[in-house]
Amino acid sequence: MSVFTETHEYKWQNNIFTGEWVSASGGGRNEVLEPATEQVLTTTGLASGNDVQLACARAAETQQDWVKHTPRERSAIFLKAARFLEDNAEELALLIARETGGIIPKGQHEVKEAAFILQLASSIAVEADGHTLASTPDRQSYAKRLPLGVVGVISPFNFPLILSTRAVVPALAMGNAVVSKPDTQTPLSGGMLLALALEEAGLPQGVYQVLPGGADAGEALCTAPEVAMVAFTGSTDTGRKVGELCGRNLKKVSLELGGKSPLIILADADLDVAASNIAWGAYFHQGQICMASGRVLVHESIADELAQKLVEKARHLPVGDPVSGQVALGPLINRRQVERVHAIVHDSVKAGAVLQAGGEYKGLFYQPTVLSGVKPGMRAYEEEVFGPVINLTTFKTDDEAVRVANDTEYGLAGAVISADLARAQAIGAQLKVGMLHINDQTINDECTNPFGGCGQSGNGHAVGSISDWDTYTHWQWVTVKQAATPYPF
Template sequence: MTLLDDTSWHGKVFSDGWTTSSGGDAPVREPATGDELARTGIGDAADVDRAVRSAQQAQTGWARTSFEERAAILRAAGRVFEEQVDHLRDWIVRETGGIPPKADLELHIAAQECFEAAALTSQPLGEIIPSAQPRLSLARRRPVGVVGVISPFNFPLILSIRSVAPALALGNAVVLKPDARTSVAGGLLIARAFEEAGLPQGVLHVLPGGAETGAALVEHPGVPVISFTGSTAAGRKVGEAAGRLLKRAHLELGGNSALVVLDDADLDLAVSAGAFGSFMHQGQICMTTGRHLVHESIADEYVGRLVEHAQALPVGDPFREQVALGPLIDAGQRDRVHALVTASVDAGAKVLAGGEFTELFYRPTVLADVTVDTPAYAQEVFGPVAPVMRFATLDEAAALAANTEYGLSLGILSRDVMKAYELAERIPSGIVHINDQTVGDEAVAPFGGVAASGTGSRFGGAAANIDAFTDTQWLTLQAKINPYPF
């Protein structure tokens, strides 16, 4: 039997087993067709409270579990994602609207996140520090307790598991709230994988829901750390609430990443990279190439070839057709994308490809004659839109690339690697790719943005994960009690 064939999860949430939630249930819809794929439970504030209380009780025993046992469970969960790719791929394709290679990438990274997290369990978690007193003095890392994870719809499996797995590895319990539009790929699939792996009951809870469910999780006094991935607007609210409550919030937010194409770049490869950066998963990626900055000497040819790429990319149902782009997640997202394109045209930009849609299928779009004030250039679109801006000098390229409230990812294409590196040094960004486009993620790499893109690298790699999901405790030991003059 494959992982999701057991229908015990239908209409339920995962909280001390598969249970009926106070918040009712909701359909899981396929954006390409509108068909109902299943139903899942929806968590409300009462469900969050019960889950957190259960997680608090389970966490103390889980933290005392040997590192070998925790590692074994994480490795087993990772193997589930590896061994059931053919079955799980279809679920991710149909629920998220992504093409099969995108689903394969999610499953591969999900497995790697579990394997890397398994290795965290045996990492040194402290150090001996000097003391002026005759005693042993230690700085050691301790699990925070219950970690609240809030994840979005676009790459739901990756953007949930990258917090869930390391938090569990380090001895925490987790309450996960995936986006209700992708509650299976973003949450219930993870619950089933860890259920199969033998995770003790109560250590992981999965409550799909909307903003109200997320707010209840952020504000619950039993959740000292929140790991949030989503829009900058929502992230600001999470950060404000967490700050008021004196709890840590790790925020991975939006972006409007620049791809800088220097005059010596290989044009064929540059255009291909630019098309992938803007159009992969319909542009619904925080790292999407939102701004193409191209040297004026090659700009006309770059734009012409990018238009050819955009016009040649097939758009359709990724479950039933071989396509490059599937549907946007819902009508609200489609309308926002189209409003930005329309406003850009009204402001003087030219649509050279795309700019139109059928139902939720938006054509890959290329915009020319943009300025720094063009809406689809200045704002995060989160759709398959590639605005192209020209520059004349490296100083101008650096100024344009840095002229954004965001700072997530940056790509620079050039045959002169050191020139590209020196340019990158002038542009604030959490991630830099030289001779690659802006979209990339690996379980071993630190991930995060600066400025309006978030609170820095809070995911990926041992150092970032240990810092995110543990507290530092000072501990001293001495043989006898000191005499004091009191």
């Protein structure tokens, strides 16, 4: 089975997905650029706000039938969709690498995890969805979970297949219809590939729809009366706007936002192991990850030696076109992001940080960068960089490490590395983060864990396994008497 149609034309060519592959109502088109070459990879449809409104209305209708499908029927669809991804894994991974600028193993990881999320959803569909409650002898009382109706999903460019699938599929499994607006830079990975898989698996038309679009499409999704909630993953600034729109329209909202995750290295850490963890946490996918190790806090006694190990890594990590398979880092997503990363690095150097490696770029390829002496007030200390930059800050005591780690508006992930496990756990227990990793770096997700943060990183553990029932359903309390009985008046 191939991702391509028999004519070798992509189904998504110039199209949006409404259950069928059709043109946007105004004929809008969205050119998708391959970051490594900056050439057009493909063209999808570009949905307008009106397209989104029509999709939401259709989703409300199709959801009424979808919720009547038996749990086993829904479960079987997700298993078939997972097999579609697995059967086409090699081709899909390459396409994801080309569209996102990630290395091929990153594309392979996305396909594998998306298939696993579909498999998890097949189990969610047949899980118990209620509780019997204590009541009076003549009355049965129970609470059950009901789907919200229509769920809107807005997903980002960095890990688009995983970050779309982890919201779309649990919502579908619980009986909701979903209208998805992927980032226009990555509409294939962000929704079209999943649409192909679910279409092949027999999902009824209109239950899942994919409409790449701009700000007007996003606003329409947040304001459409049929949409009961919006699941948003992306920047904190955009998340605020989504939250405001949803709040104004009394919609439930799930916000998984940015981060400035601290990675603390204590003086007793193995420096080679620590350097490996730091480089992975800061450089994987060019640092374009919300839980990247955005601030590396190092005990002052080992700072110089550890910095030299990181400089050596930065100078030897290959950067280039991920399709070649011979690189560790690919391109950033666009020129605007390259310029932003470069400005943060050099503004920080002007403010007193020391540029020990990198700080240069060619095209969209930014060199792995090491900054030492990063202090409060510098952009590299304060802002989420979203680029391949290691920001080194020193500390003297454990208390100072905790204070500096918590000196941020974000609260997504945190990590501590030490040979003394009890000491590391004691420090970790004081970090204000939603995800904590002891003797590891900050980039971790197993799809079976609640994922999210606090502060400006979002409104809690919005996605992931045990939290999905709370996110995509609401409780209904039901009581039943054998017959009506009179009251005192």
